[in-house]
Amino acid sequence: MNSEIQSSKPDLYVVARIIKSLKEKNKVNKTTLAISTGLAYDKLVRYLDWMENKSFIIIDENGLVVLTKTGLEVYDELVQWILKHVGQLKFPRLRPRT
């Protein structure tokens, strides 16, 4: 397990990007996933290790990354959570007066 992810919290954005990519592609190898998410390969591997420990993904015998039901649920919960919080924001109609 990577020390960067272990010591600090994983970047939600990176996790969301990986899950979104997996949602679109189902099974995918790590190199293709690194390209589609725009992540450096070693960084992706560290995140995949962390996500596998959390049961968000599984890596099959062929080395293909597969999104689990838990991973999908976490992503949907994250979207709902953000919507709940951002949805509460009320933006004033601003227009600076000169």
Add this chain to the structure above:
Amino acid sequence: MCLPEGEFILYPRQGQNLFNVTLKVQLNCWDIMLEKSENSITEEKVIAKVRELMETLDEVKKYEVLANHFNKFALIITSSIVVVILTSTLLPYTGLLAPFEPAHRFFLTFLLVLIPIVGVVIGVVFVKKQINSVKTGEWKYELSRGFPSALKMLSEMNFESYFNTISAGGLNYVMYGLVKGVAYWIITYFVAGLMFNLTTYMILHQTQILGGASMWTALLITFGYLKKELSKRFNEIRAIEKLQCELRRLSHELRNTEL
């Protein structure tokens, strides 16, 4: 395909109708498609809300520019006011208007109103130019990449830096209206003077018989204007501060979220 291969056999069992089996498969597909579209609608909602937030923050940037350039604006307006006061005070001593009749002298003096008008125009154009130079919408490309990018923008946003200047410069924004109000008072004073004197000249063939009426009228009009203007400006600043509190809370929650 909506469902994994080989999971459904489309041959009818004994006593079963092929149409029913096909329909069942079709309904299962629809369920999955509906679920997927619900999720994407939720993601779209988040993106729409973040877009709204970013547009609001773009406007906040303009307030920041306004607050930062208040000093220059105030200098332009104040200079024009000082110039008009000095000119109108010193003009009788120069003797330039001596050859004219008192009535004509008054109407020529009225042209001095152009000085504060030009001052206000220059000041407003200067500030508008500064506002127009604010870069907006730089986030549009990033946001077009979907929910993860919206999440990235939210989590990486430094709300404090956006609002610190506004909190500090809120007073400048209100003062901006006040300085403009003083210039408007001078202009209204000249215009009201012209109107009153035109009226008395036409009726009584005399000017400058109403004393300080034009000054008080101008003061009354300006007071009415300022009351409306300043309360609007205060409300805007209050709305920005309220938004700042909400965003600070959101930022705090985002940073403390764990999967």
